Amino acid sequence: MQFTVCRSLRIRPFLPPGLEDMEPTEHVIAEMFDRISGRYDLLNHVLSGYTDVRWRKKAIRQGLQRGAKNVLDVSTGTGDMAIGYKKHDSRIHVFGLDISMEMLKIAKAKAGAGVDLVRGSGLSLPFKDATFDLVSCAFGIRNIYPRKQGLHEFFRILRPGGQVTILEFSMPHGLFGRLYRLYFDRVLPQLGDLLSGTEAYTYFTASVEAFPAQEDFIHLLAAEGFRDIEAIPLTHGIVTVYSGKK
């Protein structure tokens, strides 16, 4: 049953090596997002104090700085990144891909005909090699297991010189980090689970904890072949925008 698997992720950082197979499967993740889809946008805005909108805008600007014309947004969810690209420049051809049908239905209602939405897996992207100028993934790579395989796919479908932009949660340090930690540990999972009526936000905090630190994630990107990698922390490092070139 799904939340047995999610609980194991909560203790995963403390598990001995070799038990990574306890990470949730795509099916489990898709079901979880199907269940929270109706409240996903509102919860995001409320729990981040609307800062999520600014984070995505920054990632979009970062992604488009080199004039991308063909864009794939992986783990597009309810479509805000994909819609953001079209708003920025209506001539850009944007695909949004996600594993959760319910999230995509909401994206469709919001995006209309301007964005091509595809149900599919970030682990096996249904596109030919060297198709896109830009591949983005906002708050999605954390949920894609095995992560290396996802990054390998991002690299494969980028044309040479193309860019990856990844927006993901990170943990801030210092005094701000200690204050944020109280919110992250004591408020976010309880309030999120209560408002969503699921254990998705317990999974959320566990998955953020289990996600590599900035330096380690940069190494993962480099290991897949990306170069000129940058990591820009936003809001004192609550999230980080990573970018790299093929």
Ligand SMILES: C[S@@+](CC[C@H](N)C(=O)[O-])C[C@H]1O[C@@H](n2cnc3c(N)ncnc32)[C@H](O)[C@@H]1O
């Ligand atoms: C936290 S949401 C992020 C949605 C959106 N990008 C945003 O900025 O709000 C993560 C999304 O990743 C999708 N997802 C998780 N695993 C996936 C996979 N293996 N392949 C494609 N999408 C996946 C989920 O269905 C969910 O819609």
